[in-house]
Structures are given as C-alpha cells and as structure tokens.
Amino acid sequence: MKLSLVIPCYNEEANIQPMYDLCCDVLSEAIPSFEMIFVNDGSTDGTWTALKALYEQDRRRVRLVDLSRNFGKEAAMYAGLQRATGDYVTIIDGDRQQHPSVVLQMVRFLEANPDYDCVAAYQDNRKEGAFTRLCKKGFYKLINAACETTFRADASDFRTFRQGMVQSILSMKEYHRFSKGLFSYVGYQVHYLPYTVQERVAGKTSWSFRKLCKYALEGIASFTTFPLKIATVVGSIMSLLSLLYMIVVVIQKLFFGIAISGYATIVVLILLIGGLQMIMLGIIGSYVARIYIQGKHRPVYIAREYLSGDPEEE
Numbered sequence: 439m440k441l442s443l444v445i446p447c448y449n450e451e452a453n454i455q456p457m458y459d460l461c462c463d464v465l466s467e468a469i470p471s472f473e474m475i476f477v478n479d480g481s482t483d484g485t486w487t488a489l490k491a492l493y494e495q496d497r498r499r500v501r502l503v504d505l506s507r508n509f510g511k512e513a514a515m516y517a518g519l520q521r522a523t524g525d526y527v528t529i530i531d532g533d534r535q536q537h538p539s540v541v542l543q544m545v546r547f548l549e550a551n552p553d554y555d556c557v558a559a560y561q562d563n564r565k566e567g568a569f570t571r572l573c574k575k576g577f578y579k580l581i582n583a584a585c586e587t588t589f590r591a592d593a594s595d596f597r598t599f600r601q602g603m604v605q606s607i608l609s610m611k612e613y614h615r616f617s618k619g620l621f622s623y624v625g626y627q628v629h630y631l632p633y634t635v636q637e638r639v640a641g642k643t644s645w646s647f648r649k650l651c652k653y654a655l656e657g658i659a660s661f662t663t664f665p666l667k668i669a670t671v672v673g674s675i676m677s678l679l680s681l682l683y684m685i686v687v688v689i690q691k692l693f694f695g696i697a698i699s700g701y702a703t704i705v706v707l708i709l710l711i712g713g714l715q716m717i718m719l720g721i722i723g724s725y726v727a728r729i730y731i732q733g734k735h736r737p738v739y740i741a742r743e744y745l746s747g748d749p750e751e752e
C-alpha cells in the first residue's frame with residue numbers, strides 16, 4: 439500500500455523541515471511506502487530553497503512542484519493531486535496545523551472499511567469570532583438550500599481519498615476550482631472524522647475576512663445558479679405589485695377624482711427600479727465573466743519545475 443501526501447506551501451519556509459520530520463516520525467513505521475509531494479505556490483520567501491534542500495536529503499520520498507507564481511491553494515492542490523501516485527492520497531497543509539497522526543487514522547479507517555472512498559477531517563474545536571461563525575453558518579445554509587450536493591460545515595481540505603476518487607476529481611477540468619464543492623460533487627462514500635487543529639507555530643495564515651467572503655461568493659457562483667433566478671422572482675413580485683397599484687390609481691381617478699400622485703413617487707420608483715436592474719446586470723455579468731475565463735481554456739496553474747526523483751519524468 440502506498441500513500442501520497444499532497445502538501446501545498448505558500449511562504450512556509452520555517453515549516454518545511456519540521457513538517458517533513460513530523461511526517462516521517464509519525465508515518466514511516468506504519469506506512470513504509472509513502473511519498474510527499476510539496477507544491478510551492480509561488481512563495482516569496484525561502485520556501486523553494488528549503489524544499490530543494492529537503493529533496494537532496496531524501497529523493498526517495500520527496501517530490502517537488504514549483505508553480506511559476508502564486509495561483510492559490512486550490513491550484514496548488516490540483517497540481518499535487520495530478521502527480522500523486524499512491525493508492526491513498528492525502529491533502530494536508532504545510533504549516534503543521536494538521537497533525538499527521540490524523541492521516542494515520544484516516545488510512546486505517548479506509549483500510550478497515552472498503553465501502554468508503556474518502557475520509558474528511560472536520561474541526562471539532564473551532565476558535566473563531568462569533569461574527570465569522572454566524573457568517574459561515576449562513577453561507578452553508580444558503581449553499582445547501584440552493585445546491586444539489588450537500589456541503590458539510592467545517593469539513594476542510596484535510597482529506598484522504600482512494601486513487602479512484604482522485605481521478606474523478608481531476609476529471610473536472612474547470613478553471614474556477616472550488617474544492618469543497620468538487621469533493622462533494624463527485625459523490626462517493628465519505629466518512630467525517632473530528633480532529634483538533636494545532637496552533638500555527640511559524641509563518642502566518644493567508645486568510646482574512648475579506649478573502650473568506652470572496653471564497654464564499656466563489657463557491658456560490660461555481661456551484662449554484664440561483665442568483666440568476668433572483669431577477670425572475672423580484673421581477674414577478676414587482677409586476678404584481680404595480681398591477682395592483684395601477685388598479686388603485688384607476689379607481690381613485692374614476693370614482694374619487696383624485697389626481698395621480700406626484701413627482702416624488704415617480705422619482706423614487708425610477709431610482710429603485712434602476713438600482714435593481716443594475717444589481718441584476720452585475721449578477722449576470724459575474725456569470726458571463728466565468729464563461730469568458732473558462733472559454734479561454736487557460737491552464738489552472740503553470741509549473742516552472744518538477745522534481746520527482748526520476749530524471750526521465752522531470
């Protein structure tokens with residue numbers, strides 16, 4: 439049995455060697471054959487130098503992919519998954535926040551349960567502000583209501599797949615890769631495993647609240663089309679209301695002789711309708727933009743270098 443660890447790294451210079459040591463300590467006895475595929479996602483610090491040093495140290499187990507710039511964690515994971523050859527493939531962060539002992543648990547579970555194809559870890563003790571938690575809850579409610587696949591709150595990218603499921607994930611060639619969605623879209627039997635996130639010891643997180651919001655919108659636009667239907671709903675309601683109002687105005691005019699009400703009402707209505715139309719155009723625009731980008735068929739990432747320990751492959 440062979441295990442591949444896919445490890446996306448962005449500015450993790452100080453974490454590379456400790457991460458390698460930790461994985462070897464925990465895994466090498468239980469799983470004799472495992473490889474570590476580090477993907478350097480355009481780091482601006484010494485991550486690549488640290489990785490190359492590691493590669494010289496252990497060519498048998500370490501493989502490196504160097505992306506030509508920062509393409510984001512989604513692209514980095516994709517680059518790693520494409521090169522993973524193990525029967526089991528694990529995605530794990532390079533910052534030591536996810537402990538390799540959980541990987542062992544995942545692999546053991548898959549070995550003991552042939553009916554399952556994936557083990558996904560979720561955080562059982564999330565340390566977040568109340569506001570962020572509320573937003574996340576709202577996001578999962580919304581996306582689960584709008585989407586045919588179910589998204590489990592708190593489930594992370596920290597997962598172990600069987601190779602077959604990896605192939606299914608890779609078969610989806612879209613440019614905007616929203617992994618949480620792709621993982622649940624392909625289906626298969628997934629087991630959820632609670633785990634405790636370790637504190638970050640070195641480097642810093644690349645997530646801010648703004649980035650989280652962007653990520654959430656990305657997910658909604660990638661996996662649902664309900665925003666496009668808002669126009670139909672709002673339009674129908676407004677048409678109905680204006681029909682009722684028309685009847686009121688006609689009755690007022692015919693039976694009570696009251697003149698049509700004035701300037702202010704008209705201006706407010708024009709502005710309101712104009713605003714709503716702009717919002718709808720913006721929503722349609724964001725979907726058109728996706729079609730445009732996808733239509734160019736650009737690669738999800740560009741690899742500058744690949745060190746696989748096998749001169750022919752490189």
Ligand code: UDP
Binds near residue numbers: 510535
């Ligand atoms: N990461 C990456 N590319 C990016 C941002 C992050 O490959 O553009 C990697 C990062 O090095 C880490 C993992 O993705 O290994 C998770 O990132 P981070 O620790 O910032 O996220 P958090 O743990 O705070 O959710």
Ligand code: MG
Binds near residue numbers: 638
């Ligand atoms: Mg982290």
